[in-house]
Amino acid sequence: MEKLYTVSASPHIHSGISTPQIMRDVLLALLPALCISVWFFGFGALYVTAISVASCMFFEYFITRYILHKPLSLRDGSAAVTGLLLAFNVPTNLPEWIIITGALVSIGIAKMSFGGLGNNPFNPALVGRVFLLISFPVQMTTWPIPKGIFTPLIDAATGPTPLALVKENIKNGLPIQDIMANLPSLSDLLLGNRGGSMGEIAALALLAGFAYLLIRKVITWHIPVCILGTLGVFTGILWMSHPDLYPDPIFHLLSGGAILGAVFMATDYTTSPMSLKGKVAYGIGIGLITGLIRVYGAYPEGMSFAILIMNAFVPLINVYMKPARFGKEVKHG
Amino acid sequence: MPKTFLQGGVHPPECKLSKEKAIVTPLLPDRVLIPLSQHIGSPAIACVGVGDQVKTGQVIAKSSGFVSANIHASISGTVSKIGDFSDVTGYCKSALMIEREGDEWIEEIDHTETLIEDLNKSKTEIISKITHAGIVGLGGATFPSHVKLTIPPGKKCKMLLINGAECEPYLTCDHRLMLEKTEEILIGIRLLMIALEVSHAKIGIEENKADAISQFNRLIKKHPGISVVSMKTKYPQGGEKQLIKALTGQEVSPGEIPLDIGVIPFNIGTVYAIYEAVQKNKPLIERTVTLTGKKMGTPSNFRVRIGTILSDILEQAGGIPENTGKVILGGPMMGKAANSLNIPITKGCSGILFVEETESFRKPAEPCIRCAKCVSSCPMGLEPYLLGKLSEMGQFEKAAHEGITLCIECGSCSFICPANRPLLDWIRVGKNAVLKQARVSKK
Ligand code: SF4
Numbered sequence: 001m002e003k004l005y006t007v008s009a010s011p012h013i014h015s016g017i018s019t020p021q022i023m024r025d026v027l028l029a030l031l032p033a034l035c036i037s038v039w040f041f042g043f044g045a046l047y048v049t050a051i052s053v054a055s056c057m058f059f060e061y062f063i064t065r066y067i068l069h070k071p072l073s074l075r076d077g078s079a080a081v082t083g084l085l086l087a088f089n090v091p092t093n094l095p096e097w098i099i100i101t102g103a104l105v106s107i108g109i110a111k112m113s114f115g116g117l118g119n120n121p122f123n124p125a126l127v128g129r130v131f132l133l134i135s136f137p138v139q140m141t142t143w144p145i146p147k148g149i150f151t152p153l154i155d156a157a158t159g160p161t162p163l164a165l166v167k168e169n170i171k172n173g174l175p176i177q178d179i180m181a182n183l184p185s186l187s188d189l190l191l192g193n194r195g196g197s198m199g200e201i202a203a204l205a206l207l208a209g210f211a212y213l214l215i216r217k218v219i220t221w222h223i224p225v226c227i228l229g230t231l232g233v234f235t236g237i238l239w240m241s242h243p244d245l246y247p248d249p250i251f252h253l254l255s256g257g258a259i260l261g262a263v264f265m266a267t268d269y270t271t272s273p274m275s276l277k278g279k280v281a282y283g284i285g286i287g288l289i290t291g292l293i294r295v296y297g298a299y300p301e302g303m304s305f306a307i308l309i310m311n312a313f314v315p316l317i318n319v320y321m322k323p324a325r326f327g328k329e330v331k332h333g
Numbered sequence: 334m335p336k337t338f339l340q341g342g343v344h345p346p347e348c349k350l351s352k353e354k355a356i357v358t359p360l361l362p363d364r365v366l367i368p369l370s371q372h373i374g375s376p377a378i379a380c381v382g383v384g385d386q387v388k389t390g391q392v393i394a395k396s397s398g399f400v401s402a403n404i405h406a407s408i409s410g411t412v413s414k415i416g417d418f419s420d421v422t423g424y425c426k427s428a429l430m431i432e433r434e435g436d437e438w439i440e441e442i443d444h445t446e447t448l449i450e451d452l453n454k455s456k457t458e459i460i461s462k463i464t465h466a467g468i469v470g471l472g473g474a475t476f477p478s479h480v481k482l483t484i485p486p487g488k489k490c491k492m493l494l495i496n497g498a499e500c501e502p503y504l505t506c507d508h509r510l511m512l513e514k515t516e517e518i519l520i521g522i523r524l525l526m527i528a529l530e531v532s533h534a535k536i537g538i539e540e541n542k543a544d545a546i547s548q549f550n551r552l553i554k555k556h557p558g559i560s561v562v563s564m565k566t567k568y569p570q571g572g573e574k575q576l577i578k579a580l581t582g583q584e585v586s587p588g589e590i591p592l593d594i595g596v597i598p599f600n601i602g603t604v605y606a607i608y609e610a611v612q613k614n615k616p617l618i619e620r621t622v623t624l625t626g627k628k629m630g631t632p633s634n635f636r637v638r639i640g641t642i643l644s645d646i647l648e649q650a651g652g653i654p655e656n657t658g659k660v661i662l663g664g665p666m667m668g669k670a671a672n673s674l675n676i677p678i679t680k681g682c683s684g685i686l687f688v689e690e691t692e693s694f695r696k697p698a699e700p701c702i703r704c705a706k707c708v709s710s711c712p713m714g715l716e717p718y719l720l721g722k723l724s725e726m727g728q729f730e731k732a733a734h735e736g737i738t739l740c741i742e743c744g745s746c747s748f749i750c751p752a753n754r755p756l757l758d759w760i761r762v763g764k765n766a767v768l769k770q771a772r773v774s775k776k
């Protein structure tokens with residue numbers, strides 16, 4: 001009999017890009033920052049990461065397999081990314097059981113209960129983080145002081161983050177110059193030699209990851225640049241009007257979770273807008289809200305809340321900020 | 334700076350395996366199978382019967398209306414069958430089979446290679462020759478050329494655009510024509526300029542065909558009003574709307590035709606056919622076809638008689654590659670898969686691509702991760718993920734509102750989707766439903 005060939009509709013070729021490959025790229029992009037954390041916080045950083053990643057993957061497996069009876073989704077790598085991001089958002093001396101609770105909230109509540117990857121409205125790692133922050137405020141804001149690679153896991157000396165320090169002291173009425181003099185220098189901020197959650201500390205390593213994501217076309221520049229730009233402009237205006245009351249914008253951009261949030265958390269596919277226009281609006285929104293919370297709000301750090309707030313607007317942004325269609329608008333009717 | 338369209342587009346691997354291969358004419362086939370509908374519009378009506386003797390170039394089926402096209406015998410011999418044959422997709426279509434005897438042409442045709450430069454022809458003469466020759470868009474659209482050349486009263490064409498983008502991976506037939514028949518193409522353009530009464534023409538060629546660009550640049554000096562534009566290598570640069578955007582900066586809006594913004598585009602292959610029709614009285618009985626594939630012995634560019642059955646010429650291109658799983662008529666982005674080798678090469682077929690068994694299947698679709706890659710690759714500014722979902726759920730009215738009918742079916746969205754979602758499949762379903770609905774409500 002004559003051979004019959006496969007018939008299918010066009011296109012007949014595929015780019016080869018796959019979800020697991022994208023997630024692998026995100027993990028790779030986070031690697032430099034992970035190395036820096038280990039360098040400054042010691043192997044505790046690695047331990048926290050391992051627990052967080054493993055428990056996120058476990059919950060994803062357990063829920064898809066035994067509760068939802070859906071095809072296993074571990075292969076797509078998104079659970080590992082959530083785990084790593086969650087680890088990056090907590091202090092390295094956080095007790096195991098708190099991390100595991102965070103993982104359960106991230107995967108179980110923020111992700112799987114909405115139907116898994118692609119359906120969750122809020123960034124799972126951030127929901128986990130904010131849940132922990134509210135439930136365990138003490139543990140979540142006790143930051144180990146970086147002591148190098150052999151920082152002991154338990155009983156490490158702890159101290160506040162630079163942002164918290166500034167906020168606290170401003171409240172106490174200290175002049176800004178004195179406060180800033182006690183803070184880590186600019187180069188320490190860039191390299192990571194300061195207190196903070198493990199992933200927030202090393203600006204340079206995170207920016208290297210950003211460059212990698214751009215080169216691999218995993219994300220576009222719009223969201224990170226709009227967030228950091230807006231935050232910079234907002235805090236810059238305040239600083240220029242009252243240099244003795246507000247820290248300068250460079251400090252704001254390099255401290256806290258600004259870069260981590262802008263590059264890795266806000267760009268989460270599922271919870272960010274689809275059109276470029278939308279991404280710009282979303283980025284500006286996050287930058288602005290972060291600035292407002294940091295300057296006027298109760299928390300020293302505003303990135304997580306800002307991203308979650310803007311996550312809530314994403315469906316709206318997707319409806320009202322569509323890509324420009326080719327040609328003039330079609331007349332309906 | 335090379336010109337391009339602004340929004341969307343993808344960069345599939347070029348794979349132009351046969352770009353160095355000069356066009357060759359394979360041995361004449363012993364039989365041809367000529368479908369009566371090789372163009373958009375109403376099928377032609379056969380005007381010969383079984384047993385009739387025909388000569389190469391003779392009309393065997395007459396155009397059946399304004400939007401239709403004549404069909405000619407591509408070899409000489411006896412008409413052996415007229416009836417239904419299954420075509421590429423398995424549908425039955427009327428076709429006519431000729432068994433070859435010798436190679437006898439009708440007298441008017443000049444089938445030498447001599448270049449005829451004489452441009453002393455009137456508009457009506459040119460258009461009537463093109464109409465008679467049954468010329469249709471050879472880029473794949475197969476829209477009858479004489480219809481495009483008949484400008485309705487009140488409209489005016491200001492510029493002629495020539496599409497030399499050939500943005501589909503693998504295909505090289507237009508590229509070879511541009512290199513080997515440069516002067517013929519330029520004369521073809523001049524003839525079209527006379528027919529359209531325009532004084533300007535632009536030839537758009539993708540950057541990856543630098544040799545063709547410089548060849549044209551060298552030879553256009555003799556031809557006032559023609560310019561060459563280098564365009565960025567980006568798929569779908571050769572899409573009609575994208576080409577017009579790249580060359581003129583203007584966008585053809587939904588519901589408009591290119592003429593509404595004063596341009597008319599023609600494909601390179603079509604221009605060459607027009608040259609032959611007008612200067613040599615040669616109807617559309619052959620075309621250039623790229624036979625290619627990663628495992629193909631000798632990827633080639635063939636000058637094939639229309640109606641040649643694929644299996645009859647394959648040997649001359651090194652035979653069918655082992656482990657072929659899919660045979661595609663056209664390029665890999667927009668081509669149609671054929672289920673067998675027993676299919677005739679028609680006017681609209683620019684290439685045959687043989688795909689290995691291992692590359693013939695799609696990967697299973699996974700959940701959409703909302704990466705927005707489909708959105709940023711859509712050249713029409715649509716949201717494929719949304720259109721796909723709406724079609725899947727049968728919400729065609731919403732899909733219409735989201736602009737589903739604008740989709741040019743370029744396939745960029747399905748190509749890029751990391752979750753392997755069959756976006757275009759669903760969009761086609763939705764688009765057809767919306768168009769059908771529109772037709773029904775018009776009646
Ligand atoms: S490219 Fe695929 S996964 Fe990405 S948004 Fe579009 S449909 Fe979803």
Ligand code: SF4
Nearest residue numbers: 711740741743744746
């Ligand atoms: S096939 Fe349609 S929806 Fe998909 S990218 Fe092309 S024009 Fe856009």
